[in-house]
Amino acid sequence: MATRKSILFLILAVCLAGPAAAQRRVSASAQVQTVMDGKVTTVTKEVYCSANGRLVTVFHSPELLYIISNPKGEVQIYRPSAKEVISEVKEDFSDRDDLIYLFLTGRVDDMGLAGYGYKLVSSKQEEGGIIRKAYRSDEPGRIPRVELVTENFLPIYLAYIDGGGKVVSKTWFTQYLKLPRFFLPARVTNVSYTTSRDSVITRTTYSDVKVDPDSPLFDFQVPADARLVPLNKRK
Amino acid sequence: MKKILLALVAMFAITLAANAADYRLDESAIDAVIENAVAVSPSSIMGEMNATMHTNASLSAGTVNSAAAIILNFFLGGIGIHRHYMGTRPWMWAIYTVTIFGILGVVPFVDFIVMIVALVEDGSVGRYCGDTRFIMWG
Numbered sequence: 001m002a003t004r005k006s007i008l009f010l011i012l013a014v015c016l017a018g019p020a021a022a023q024r025r026v027s028a029s030a031q032v033q034t035v036m037d038g039k040v041t042t043v044t045k046e047v048y049c050s051a052n053g054r055l056v057t058v059f060h061s062p063e064l065l066y067i068i069s070n071p072k073g074e075v076q077i078y079r080p081s082a083k084e085v086i087s088e089v090k091e092d093f094s095d096r097d098d099l100i101y102l103f104l105t106g107r108v109d110d111m112g113l114a115g116y117g118y119k120l121v122s123s124k125q126e127e128g129g130i131i132r133k134a135y136r137s138d139e140p141g142r143i144p145r146v147e148l149v150t151e152n153f154l155p156i157y158l159a160y161i162d163g164g165g166k167v168v169s170k171t172w173f174t175q176y177l178k179l180p181r182f183f184l185p186a187r188v189t190n191v192s193y194t195t196s197r198d199s200v201i202t203r204t205t206y207s208d209v210k211v212d213p214d215s216p217l218f219d220f221q222v223p224a225d226a227r228l229v230p231l232n233k234r235k
Numbered sequence: 236m237k238k239i240l241l242a243l244v245a246m247f248a249i250t251l252a253a254n255a256a257d258y259r260l261d262e263s264a265i266d267a268v269i270e271n272a273v274a275v276s277p278s279s280i281m282g283e284m285n286a287t288m289h290t291n292a293s294l295s296a297g298t299v300n301s302a303a304a305i306i307l308n309f310f311l312g313g314i315g316i317h318r319h320y321m322g323t324r325p326w327m328w329a330i331y332t333v334t335i336f337g338i339l340g341v342v343p344f345v346d347f348i349v350m351i352v353a354l355v356e357d358g359s360v361g362r363y364c365g366d367t368r369f370i371m372w373g
Contacts, residue, residue, distance in 0.1 A: 033269055040272035061276075130258075149258040157258030172260040189265055201268060 024051040025218050026104050026179070028209040035201040048218045049100045056220045057098075066220060071101075078222045085226040099204075103184045108155050110135070111148060118146055129153075143168060154183055168193055180211050 025048070032043045048056040053071040058064075066078040077086045102112055110120070110133070118135040125131050128151065135146040145161040154176060160169040169192045173185035188204045 035269055035272045038272050039275045040269055041275055132258075159257070170257070172258070174260060174262065187262070189260055189262075201265060203265065203269065 024104060024181075025049065025212050026100055026184075026209065027213050027215055027218070028100060028184075028206045031205045031207075033203045033205075035203075037198075046217070047098070047100050048215065048220070049098065049104055050218055051104055053101070054218070055098055055101060056217055058217065058220075066222070068220060068222070069098075076222055078226060083223075083226050084229045085222045086229050099188060100184065100206075103182055106182065108150075109153075111155055111158060113146055113148070117142060154185075166193075177206075177209055179209060184209060 027046065027048045030045050030047060032045070034041050034043075042061070043059065044061050046058045046060070048058070055067075055069045057067040057069075059067075064080050066076075066080070068076045068078070075086075075088050078084075102108055110118070113135050116137065117139040118137045120133055121136045122134045123131060124133075131150045131153075133148045133150070135148065137144060137146075143160040144163050147157075147159045147161065148155060149157040155173050157173070158171045159167050162168050169190060171188060171190045173188055175186040177184045177186050184206065186206050186209075188206075190202045192200045192202070
């Protein structure tokens with residue numbers, strides 16, 4: 001009798017976990033600071049991410065801007081100040097690039113690198129739950145090598161390395177937040193090495209992270225009276 | 236002089252932060268770099284480019300200073316400033332920012348390389364002027 005109850009409970013838990021995960025929504029505020037040559041610029045945004053892949057990003061500075069996207073690369077950019085909207089379908093711009101979406105959907109084992117043509121070539125385990133993975137891509141237009149380091153299965157470091165072995169970009173994922181059934185780094189710091197002596201630092205700090213909040217912005221739709229702006233095509 | 240000193244401090248801090256076991260970051264060093272930097276608004280930077288900002292796809296190569304475009308990418312590529320200088324959609328800075336500074340810094344870096352190549356092959360970055368695509372070299 002106890003065994004039958006346990007099995008029924010397990011089945012129920014599995015059934016509920018599936019649809020519950022699919023309905024998960026996460027919102028967060030983010031501040032992006034970029035430092036170069038002694039100057040820092042700051043951009044603030046709010047992100048509304050649904051596990052079904054719909055992502056709404058609201059920029060408050062330097063201007064109010066809404067970007068709606070999905071994993072298929074369908075993007076709408078709405079500028080309320082001009083009441084105009086740009087709509088495009090482009091493989092290059094997809095939710096797979098959004099950090100919150102990657103962590104919400106648990107796709108952090110390779111940080112979406114497979115989607116960009118990178119293949120795992122080696123994996124080395126070190127002390128303290130550290131795993132160092134090396135990826136490689138031979139596709140044109142890609143930085144050929146990537147190193148991803150995880151600690152207790154969470155990414156902590158990602159580096160792009162050019163064909164000459166020079167590191168061109170490093171990203172650190174720190175100050176992890178423990179949220180219902182997933183983790184999110186509250187701080188992402190990137191250093192891009194433009195030359196052997198100079199670099200640009202970009203730091204994204206997430207705050208006010210909420211899981212399954214009640215906000216209409218998750219379902220934001222571009223107003224019907226927004227003017228559709230055609231894209232200029234390069235000749 | 237102050238700028239040179241700030242730049243030297245920043246480079247030293249970054250080196251310290253990055254070399255001590257590459258995958259560990261000294262957050263306090265990065266905090267110091269940010270705190271010591273002078274705050275500027277992205278719109279003020281873009282405002283300075285108003286005199287040369289174009290959204291017309293037929294922009295001719297001669298109206299854009301190629302060296303300036305490359306320098307802008309060099310320094311502010313993470314938020315797509317160089318794209319605005321060369322002429323693109325008004326919201327391009329948002330795409331660079333929302334894609335985690337151009338897919339973790341990769342897109343601005345490749346932008347930099349292809350602009351150098353264009354400068355060598357064509358004598359200017361004109362081939363990328365007015366390009367409205369996120370991946371201008373795609």
